Amino acid sequence: MLAQQRRQAILERVRGSGGVRVADLVRELGVSDMTIRRDLEVLSERGLVEKVHGGATAAGPGAAEEPGFAATSARPRAEEKETIARHAARLVRPATAIALSAGTTTWTLAHHLVDVPELTVITNSIPIADVFHRSPRADRTVVLTGGVRTPSDALVGPVAVSAIRGLHVDTLFLGVHGMSARAGFTTTNLLEAETNRELVASAHRLVVPADHTTWGTVGVSTIAELAEAHVVVTDSGLTEEAREELTASVGELIITEPRQESEIAGR
Incomplete structure (x- = not known):
């Protein structure tokens, strides 16, 4: 077994049981x-597990702890993210x-665009720009802002803000760490x-594609209020209370059904 395969097997064990012991893995x-x-x-x-005496447990990010892109992309909920991305992609028209x-x-969404x-x-x-780079089209323009690179492979800071300021887009698809009332x-x-926040200011329409586990999670800094979102696309794992809150706050709430979606795709 290659090292990468072994580490993936260890990750799956951690996700399934919440923790592993070195002796058991040996x-x-x-x-x-x-x-x-x-x-x-x-x-x-890589931020995928937390080491403890004799083994490891699942990593648990706090309000100010920023997981790397590899860590978040390797976490579960791939089916939910895929279905959310499919629905969000339907909101994009050609020549916009x-x-x-x-x-x-949003990286998953890019594959559908x-x-x-x-x-x-x-x-x-950077990962989103790379998705489009790997599938080139002569009629497409991709602008990657400059800036300081974060653990999640975002480019941020004064250079990024300066590049975005003055731009105008039809729709912004905003990736978030958390959302709450x-x-x-x-x-x-x-x-x-x-x-x-500069991206939000540049957009005519704000769409937030986010799976249900982001509800109730609060990061250290607010990007936008719930009422600023024109559309939130999420999955059916969202609680009834959260649905009521979002329905009252955002312009439109789209609830996706992963199982239903995969059945339609398989026909």
């Missing part, structure tokens, strides 16, 4: 104690200007919040 994977400890060290450095802020859901003709795309996300849409990075 026995199950048939490698040395030192190899497992090295794997846990690598996963810990859009902006995509950094985030794993590569075939839309005559798009102008503004983004401060009290704090609105939030992020864990102060500079990213400032950059994203």
Whole structure:
């Protein structure tokens, strides 16, 4: 088993049970104690697990803790994010200007936009820019802002803000760390919040694609109030109370059904 495959197996164990012991992994994977400890060290450095005495537990970010892009993209909820992205992509028309802020859901959305003709795309996300770079179109323009790179591969700070200021886009798809009635849409990075606020100011329409687990999560800095969103696209795991709050606050709430969506795609 290659190192990457072994680490993926360890991650799946952590996600499934909430924690792992070194001794159990040594026995199950048939490698040395030192190899497992090295794997846990690598996963810990990437923000995927938290090392504890004798093993590791699932990482749990706080309001000011910013997980890396690899960490968040490797977490569960891929089905929900995929379905949310499919629905959000239907809001994009050809020959329009859009902006995509950094985030794993917006990165998933980017994959569904590569075939839309005559798009102008503004983004401060290196992974999102790379999605379009890998599927080039002569009729598409992609603008990647400059700035200081964050752990989530967003470009932020004065250079990014200056690049965005004065731009006008039809729709912004905003990736968020959390959303709540009290704090609105939030992020864990102060500079990213400032950059994203500039993106919000540039957009005629604000769309927030976010899975249900972001509800009730509060990052250290607010990007926008709930009422500023024209559309929120989320999944059916959202609680009834959260649905009522969002319905009363945002312009439109779209609830997706992952299972239903995958059945339609398979026909």
